[in-house]
Every structure is written in C-alpha cells, then in structure tokens.
Amino acid sequence: MSERNESDRLQNESWIQRMMRRPEIGSFIVMIIIILALGLASEGKAFNALGLKNNIAIIAQLGIIAVGAALLMIAGEFDLSIGPMIAFAGMSMAIMLKWGLPFGLGEATPFTAFAITMCMTLGFGWLIGTIVVRSGLSSFIVTLAFWFFLRGLTEVCFRLINQNTNVSGLPDFKKESWFAEQMGGEVFGWLYDAWFWIGQKVASGLEFTAGMTKEEKIDLINYLSFLNINRKMEQWVTGFDARLFWFIIIAAVAWYVLAKTQIGNWIYATGDNKESARANGVPVNRVKVGLFMFSAFCATIFAACQVFDTNSSDAAKGMFKELEAIAIAVVGGILMTGGFGSIVGVIFGAITFGLVANAVFFIPWIDGAWFRVFVGTVLLAAVFANERIRKRITGGI
Amino acid sequence: MAPKSFMRVENITKKFGPFTALNGVDLDVYPGEVHALLGDNGAGKSTLIKILSGVHQPTSGTIYMEEVKRSFRSPREASAAGIGTVYQDLAINQLMSVTRNFFMGRELTSTLGKLKIDEMNQIAHDEMLKIGIDFSDPSQAVGTMSGGQRQTLAIARAIYFGAKVLILDEPTSALGQKQQMEVLKTIKRVRARGDIAIIFITHNEIHSRLIADRYTFLALGQVIGQGTKSELEGGDIRRLMAGGAEIKDLEQELAKI
Numbered sequence: 001m002s003e004r005n006e007s008d009r010l011q012n013e014s015w016i017q018r019m020m021r022r023p024e025i026g027s028f029i030v031m032i033i034i035i036l037a038l039g040l041a042s043e044g045k046a047f048n049a050l051g052l053k054n055n056i057a058i059i060a061q062l063g064i065i066a067v068g069a070a071l072l073m074i075a076g077e078f079d080l081s082i083g084p085m086i087a088f089a090g091m092s093m094a095i096m097l098k099w100g101l102p103f104g105l106g107e108a109t110p111f112t113a114f115a116i117t118m119c120m121t122l123g124f125g126w127l128i129g130t131i132v133v134r135s136g137l138s139s140f141i142v143t144l145a146f147w148f149f150l151r152g153l154t155e156v157c158f159r160l161i162n163q164n165t166n167v168s169g170l171p172d173f174k175k176e177s178w179f180a181e182q183m184g185g186e187v188f189g190w191l192y193d194a195w196f197w198i199g200q201k202v203a204s205g206l207e208f209t210a211g212m213t214k215e216e217k218i219d220l221i222n223y224l225s226f227l228n229i230n231r232k233m234e235q236w237v238t239g240f241d242a243r244l245f246w247f248i249i250i251a252a253v254a255w256y257v258l259a260k261t262q263i264g265n266w267i268y269a270t271g272d273n274k275e276s277a278r279a280n281g282v283p284v285n286r287v288k289v290g291l292f293m294f295s296a297f298c299a300t301i302f303a304a305c306q307v308f309d310t311n312s313s314d315a316a317k318g319m320f321k322e323l324e325a326i327a328i329a330v331v332g333g334i335l336m337t338g339g340f341g342s343i344v345g346v347i348f349g350a351i352t353f354g355l356v357a358n359a360v361f362f363i364p365w366i367d368g369a370w371f372r373v374f375v376g377t378v379l380l381a382a383v384f385a386n387e388r389i390r391k392r393i394t395g396g397i
Numbered sequence: 398m399a400p401k402s403f404m405r406v407e408n409i410t411k412k413f414g415p416f417t418a419l420n421g422v423d424l425d426v427y428p429g430e431v432h433a434l435l436g437d438n439g440a441g442k443s444t445l446i447k448i449l450s451g452v453h454q455p456t457s458g459t460i461y462m463e464e465v466k467r468s469f470r471s472p473r474e475a476s477a478a479g480i481g482t483v484y485q486d487l488a489i490n491q492l493m494s495v496t497r498n499f500f501m502g503r504e505l506t507s508t509l510g511k512l513k514i515d516e517m518n519q520i521a522h523d524e525m526l527k528i529g530i531d532f533s534d535p536s537q538a539v540g541t542m543s544g545g546q547r548q549t550l551a552i553a554r555a556i557y558f559g560a561k562v563l564i565l566d567e568p569t570s571a572l573g574q575k576q577q578m579e580v581l582k583t584i585k586r587v588r589a590r591g592d593i594a595i596i597f598i599t600h601n602e603i604h605s606r607l608i609a610d611r612y613t614f615l616a617l618g619q620v621i622g623q624g625t626k627s628e629l630e631g632g633d634i635r636r637l638m639a640g641g642a643e644i645k646d647l648e649q650e651l652a653k654i
Contacts, residue, residue: 260511260512260514261506261509261510261511261512262504262506262510262511262512263510264512265493265497265500265501265504265512266502268490268492268493268497269490269493269497269501269502272490272491272492272493273489273490273491275486275488276486276487276488276489276490276501277490277501277502279472279484279488280488280501280502280503281473281476281502281503282501282502335492339490339492339493340492390492393492393538393540393541
C-alpha cells in the first residue's frame with residue numbers, strides 16, 4: 001500500500017469544478033443574465049443593427065479605461081484620477097486643435113495634438129506612480145489629490161485660453177485626417193456590409209406598399225432593423241465606432257501581457273505581496289509606475305475617441321468614469337487587495353455595465369437612474385463573490 | 398586535515414547608531430554540513446544573516462567565499478554570489494501558482510518576454526521532487542499548500558537558482574510537529590547532496606541536535622560557544638542555548654518568585 005502524502009489531499013477536479021474556480025466565472029454568469037434580460041425587455045431592439053453599434057460603443061468606451069484600472073488593481077493600487085485625466089486630455093486636444101500648438105509651434109494636426117497630450121498624461125501617470133512608490137502613501141489618497149488637481153487644472157485651462165468651460169464646433173477632422181478617423185470614425189464596416197448583404201437576401205421581395213396599415217409598417221421596420229436595412233431599403237448602419245478597435249487592441253495586449261509574459265507575473269507578484277516580490281528580484285516600483293502610466297494612456301485613448309467623434313470637449317467629461325472603471329474591474333473578478341484577476345473577466349464586466357448603462361435607450365419605461373442602483377447592488381455582490389473565490393483558491397487561508 | 402570552508406566570516410561587527418548588534422562574530426560553513434546558528438531572541442542571529450544575505454552591510458569585518466573576499470551591497474549581489482536565504486515569511490505569494498512562485502522575478506522567457514510555462518512547470522516539479530515533494534499540479538495556488546510544503550518550495554527555489562550557501566531562518570517555527578519533521582527531512586536531503594552548505598537558524602535545541610553538524614551560539618551579539626557536534630556535549634548545548642545561564646540557576650530564579 002502506498003503511503004498517503006500531503007499532495008494527495010488536493011482532490012482531482014472535473015473541468016466544471018475547474019471552470020468554477022476561474023476568476024471570471026462570476027462576471028460571465030452576470031453578463032449572460034443581463035444579455036438575456038435586456039434582449040427580452042427591449043424585444044430584441046438592443047441587438048439590432050443600430051442597437052448593437054450603440055451598445056458596443058459604450059462597452060468599448062468603458063472597457064478601455066477598465067482594463068487600465070484592472071491591471072493597476074491587480075498590482076495592488078487604485079487610480080481615482082482616470083475621470084479627470086480624461087477631461088484633461090480632452091481639454092488639451094480640443095484647445096490645441098482650436099488655438100494651435102503651445103509655444104507658437106503653429107497649427108495642430110489631430111496627430112500632433114494627440115501626441116503632445118499623450119506625453120503630458122503619461123507624465124502625470126509617471127508622477128502619480130512615483131509619488132505613490134516613493135512616499136509609500138496609499139494610492140487612494142494620492143490619486144484623490146490628483147482627481148481635484150486635474151479637474152481644477154482642466155477647468156482653469158479652459159477658462160484662461162478659451163474663456164469658456166468647453167470647446168465645441170471644431171471642424172470635422174475625420175474627413176481629412178486618417179488619424180482622427182482611426183480615433184473617432186468607424187471601423188469594421190465590412191461586418192455591417194456583410195450583414196446588409198445577407199439582410200438583402202433574406203428580405204428580398206419585402207417592401208413598403210401603399211396599402212399597408214401603420215402597424216404593419218412598424219412591424220416591417222422592426223424586422224428590417226435586424227437585417228441592417230432602413231426604411232428606404234438601403235444599408236442602415238455602416239460600421240462600429242472606432243473605440244471598439246482600440247478596446248480590442250488594448251484588451252488583447254493587456255490579456256497577453258498579464259497571462260503569458262514575465263511582466264504579467266511581475267504584476268501578479270507585486271499585487272499579491274510586494275515584499276516577497278521584491279525579495280525575489282521583481283522590480284516592484286517600476287511595475288507600479290508603469291501601470292499608473294498605462295492607466296493614463298487608456299484615459300487618453302478614451303478622450304481622443306471622444307474628441308474626434310464629437311469634435312468637441314468640455315470640462316465635465318469623464319465624470320464618475322474612475323468609479324465605473326473600478327466597479328467594472330471588481331465585477332470582472334479583480335480582488336480589491338490585488339494579486340488576482342483576469343482581463344477576460346474585465347471584458348465580461350465591461351459588457352455587463354455597458355449594456356445596463358444603455359438599457360434606458362432600449363427600454364423606454366425604465367428610469368436611467370436604475371443604472372446606479374444596479375451598479376451598487378452588483379458591486380457589493382461581486383465583492384462578496386470575489387472573496388469567496390479567493391478563499392476557494394487559497395484553500396480558505 | 399580539516400575540510401576547506403565554503404564561507405568564512407571574520408570578526409563581523411555591526412552597529413546601529415549607539416547600539417552594537419554584533420560584536421566580532423566569526424563563522425565557518427562547510428559544504429555538505431548543517432551549521433546550526435542558535436541563540437535567544439535579540440542575540441544577533443537576524444542581524445548576522447541579514448549581513449550574509451546583503452540586506453545590511455557590516456560596520457567592519459570580512460566575508461570570504463571560497464577564500465575570496467567578498468562584500469555584498471544588495472540582496473541581489475549576495476544571491477548572485479551563491480547565498481540563498483529562505484526567510485521566515487518565505488517570500489512566497491499565496492494567490493500565485495507553485496510555478497509562478499518558483500520563478501518569481503527570474504522567469505524563463507522566450508521572445509517578447511513570453512513565459513515558457515511548460516518548461517517552468519516541469520522544472521518546478523522536478524526540483525521539488527528532488528528534495529521530497531511530488532507535486533501533481535504545479536499550477537495549483539500556493540495558498541492550498543501546507544506550511545512544510547511552502548518551506549520546501551522556498552528551499553527548492555533557492556537551490557535551483559544557484560544557492561551554494563543556504564540560509565534557513567527558523568524554518569521549523571510556526572509549524573506543527575509533523576511538518577517540522579518534514580522540513581528537517583528536507584534539510585537532510587539537501588545536506589546529502591554534499592555541495593551545499595546550510596546555515597540553520599533555530600530556537601529549538603532538539604531540532605538542531607537532530608540534524609546539525611556544527612554549532613555557533615550567539616548571545617548579546619557575541620559568539621559564546623562554537624564547535625562540531627562531537628566537541629560539544631548535550632549539556633553544553635542546552636546551557637549555551639539559554640545564553641550561558643545554567644538551567645539550575647533558572648530553576649532557582651523561578652522558584653524564588
């Protein structure tokens with residue numbers, strides 16, 4: 001008879017048990033419930049050609065900053081300055097586009113305005129990170145200070161330079177600038193083209209006729225909306241917002257780095273126990289500063305998508321976005337204490353939040369403020385669930 | 398003929414301001430031997446190992462590694478020179494897997510920093526098997542392991558990354574009886590390799606007697622007794638453990654109260 005040893009106590013698990021231990025399982029289940037609920041309550045309208053575009057726009061928007069916030073949280077730090085960073089970056093780009101580059105460098109192009117803004121926001125990210133690691137203060141306090149600092153700075157700059165708290169009516173740069181189109185234009189048009197092409201085949205023979213009643217017409221419009229056809233029988237929607245492209249890029253890179261690379265291991269190690277990480281030669285401070293900069297990078301991409309989409313900016317942009325980003329990260333299974341979580345979970349969380357934030361547009365009888373009620377509830381539930389998952393993984397220690 | 402010492406520490410002193418933590422300590426460690434470093438709380442054991450592992454720099458004194466004079470300005474330099482320290486907290490992260498802990502900070506990577514996760518799993522498994530634990534699943538979180546297994550992981554890691562002198566800081570404290578024995582077995586297996594010198598810091602006289610070949614006793618920052626197992630007798634060990642006080646004296650003192 002073989003001797004029983006310590007490792008025998010770890011039971012072999014079926015794949016279902018393994019799945020249930022994954023950090024993203026909770027957010028996946030919530031996401032499925034929300035997709036089904038929204039689909040039913042909106043009679044499918046949330047996922048017709050336009051509904052999908054609008055939903056994905058907000059999902060991608062929230063997702064971009066949530067990925068930055070999530071990596072930082074896995075490394076054990078918070079960033080409350082995401083929202084003000086968005087406002088600052090938007091202000092910086094819009095003002096440069098309207099008033100020209102600083103120091104008399106002449107007219108700004110979308111790319112130069114973006115590049116200079118990115119340098120500034122990365123600088124702020126570096127500064128925040130450096131203050132946090134050097135002082136050993138809680139990132140909550142340091143980034144709260146930067147929340148006020150950047151909010152104030154944004155408004156002051158708007159007033160000083162533009163005599164107003166916003167810039168609006170910028171020319172539509174998307175027409176002449178490839179870069180602006182990449183940020184604020186449309187992407188994956190071929191998907192909608194294909195959708196329309198298939199829609200036409202399905203809808204062939206359907207048309208509006210003089211003898212139709214109003215109800216019949218509405219039914220037909222509804223039906224066509226799922227085939228990407230408008231009431232003139234032309235293509236209805238031409239593509240997704242460009243921020244989807246950036247969300248995919250940022251999420252894919254973040255996933256790869258976190259799950260598959262050395263830096264990913266450093267991020268986990270830093271968040272789990274930074275002293276032991278340091279003792280093993282992990283450059284803890286560099287990891288943290290880098291992630292504060294990455295968070296600022298995500299906020300700047302968010303702002304650029306917004307500015308080049310709407311050709312405007314104002315001082316109130318990005319309001320509450322830092323809190324939403326953190327909430328998404330938590331719902332996505334990131335532990336508040338760091339060291340654990342996955343980007344896939346964050347993507348599920350972003351989908352859930354985006355759908356709920358937009359639900360008011362698809363379900364007319366619902367009050368938009370329910371969004372926050374939902375967020376509060378789900379957030380609390382997620383924290384409890386995460387704690388359970390953590391205990392399950394660490395064997396209750 | 399005495400075997401060549403692996404690491405020799407001569408006349409190390411360490412002052413923290415007006416406080417003298419170590420006052421001229423000598424130490425010799427030999428490959429394939431367990432050198433027990435004993436002493437009461439505050440005797441200077443921790444300061445000594447922090448100097449050996451590069452955390453602190455000595456105020457004066459020298460460290461020789463294989464007869465070459467060395468000085469370590471950082472833990473990294475000490476570990477590059479072959480000094481592997483396993484602290485009480487083990488420097489292990491609970492939420493991370495065995496493999497990710499094993500290679501923490503020293504990951505094997507291919508292009509673009511990609512982890513060679515299969516190779517790493519294999520190495521972690523093999524290295525831990527060598528000193529006594531067979532892990533079926535190196536991707537399991539360390540949080541699920543027992544205290545003794547965690548010790549083994551930390552020791553295996555130190556050896557794999559080139560420790561020639563393995564410093565174990567109270568590896569048996571805070572463990573249950575059975576796990577203490579597991580750790581002692583692990584230490585014996587490392588000793589049996591013959592090429593690694595072990596410095597074993599402990600409070601526990603019984604544990605030191607079970608595996609140590611050589612002893613150094615510290616009290617108030619000074620060496621109060623040193624020698625091989627055969628040179629010291631059991632009574633000596635107990636007396637020196639108590640910082641030179643006789644157990645009989647202690648008994649009398651206790652009785653007075």
